[in-house]
Amino acid sequence: MTNTDKQHRQKWTAREAFRVTAIGVTATMGIAAMAIVGASGNSLDFGNDLLYSIEGSATLPDSTFHVVCTPSTTTDTNEDATIDGSVVVSTADGITIEDAFILDGKQTALDPSVTDGEITRYETDQPFAMTVRATTGAQLGAHAIVLADSDELNGYSVDSCGVASAEAWFALGATTVGQYAGITVANPAQAATEVRVEAWDSTGKIDETPSVTVSGRSTQTINLATYFPEEERLAVRLTASGPGAVFTFHTNSIAGLAPQGLSNVTMADHPSTTLVFAGFDTEVSDPVMRLANPADDSANVTIKSLTPEGEVDIEASELVIDPGAVFDVPLAGLGSEKTTVLVEADYPLVGSITGYTYGAENEDGVAIADRTTWMPTPAQNAIKVIAPRIDDASNVVAIANASDQVAELTIDDELYSIPARTTRVYPFDGDTFTAKSTTPVHATLVSVVERTTGTVRSATALSDPADTIPQITLRIIP
Secondary structure: OOHHHHHHHHOOOOOOOOEEEOOOOOOOHHHHHHHHHHHHOOOOOOOOHHHOOEEEEEOOOOEEEEEEEOOOOEOOOOOEOOOEEEEEEEOOOOEEEEEEEEOOOOOOEOOOOEEEOOEEEEEOOOOEEEEEEEOOOOOOEEEEEEEEEOOOOEEEEEEEOEOOEOEEEEOOOOOOOOEEEEEEEEEOOOOOEEEEEEEEOOOOEOOOOOEEEEOOOEEEEEEHHHHOOOOOOOEEEEEEOOOOEEEEEEEEEEEOOEEEEEEEEOOOOOOEEEEEEEEEEOOOEEEEEEEEOOOOOOEEEEEEEEEOOEEEEEEEEEEEEOOOOEEEEEOOOOOOOEEEEEEEEEEEEEEEEEEEEEEEEOOOOOEEEEEEEEOOOOOEEEEEEEOOOOOOEEEEEEEEEOOOOOEEEEEOOEEEEEOOOEEEEEEEOOOEEEEEEEEEEEEEEEEEEOOOOOOEEEEEEOOOHHHHOOOEEEEEOO
16 A cells, blocks of 8 residues: 555544454454464554554454344335345355354344255345354355345345444435435444444535444344435445444335335445446446545546456546545446446545346336446455356356456366456356456456346445455554
């Protein structure tokens, strides 16, 4: 990380003198501190280094922690919608599930519906936690699936399960008529956690900063319209005290009596100067990219498309986003069917892409639609995907090489090359898809289901499976 990047990060990082975060891992702080020093290889010059944020992380061997899955969604009535929910988990590669329980405040036990070799499946539409034990070098793969096909709600979501964190950012959602934006805050720990919500709109940061307290082993839903009504463009930052929390952002909408799709997003990260949306499907209608600039200065932004043939400039490829503003960019001229949208800026941004697939018309002549959300994908050298196991689903993994060198990829012992600044698409019909790359790449699972009311599509941003294992983090912030 350059000094410039560190200075940018300070603009939105809480200024704590000293902070140690050890969320979800059963370990003593003494062991944690030794692990950080040994693993990070950092030495500190207290005369110079403490001008900037300093951070070191390490993964402990044989750690036990909680993984939260949210195979559910919420609506503007703040009630669970009628859906089919399930979760698939891979117990290979050093992963053992010790137990699972519903996050209902009572820790109601949840048994798996199917255990088939190294794949465990849970059928439930309630958020739940798994107690997971991971050995050194373990890789965790787990996805929460939501499928809805009713008069009130339509759509398909394959979302990543996650571990508790102290912070999450989302540039998603609206609270205007017909639009719903809500967040499920899941607390798998025994102690309560307090969550603070900060929000930005098209003109800057919103003054109101509500907070909620979530009891141990339970969840709470935050309907953003309660605090930020009639907002067309939103971005939010959530910070959690104590044991942290897992945050799942829900969006859905309706036009008249025709549902317009849903999306669930658990994977979220800090603002970054580079956002890579791998596997964007140009077949969707009305695609819009949302970018939020939480910095105190204007951000100069460039947007490119990484197609299978190479890098392509697009319309509105250069823009300036005002300090604190949330900006929607219509996407056009992206080239091939599956591409990657690359965003680069001189200040860290938060982003997402949303598009619609229109299907059959209802009795009022309004088309039923599906909503698909693409999130930025982190750089990774390993990829692990668990098939959603939905009837008639077709699955592909889109992999983008945003670097300037060729990426050599190994998929099921077969070698592939991805040229610099290009995207490749790999279909798979098995239970899992695994890959390793010599060069960091970016990946998205795109799953499509055809049905009589129209096509539904899900896009799941993938991260390195080893990154799901919680780390002990030492962070010093001046």
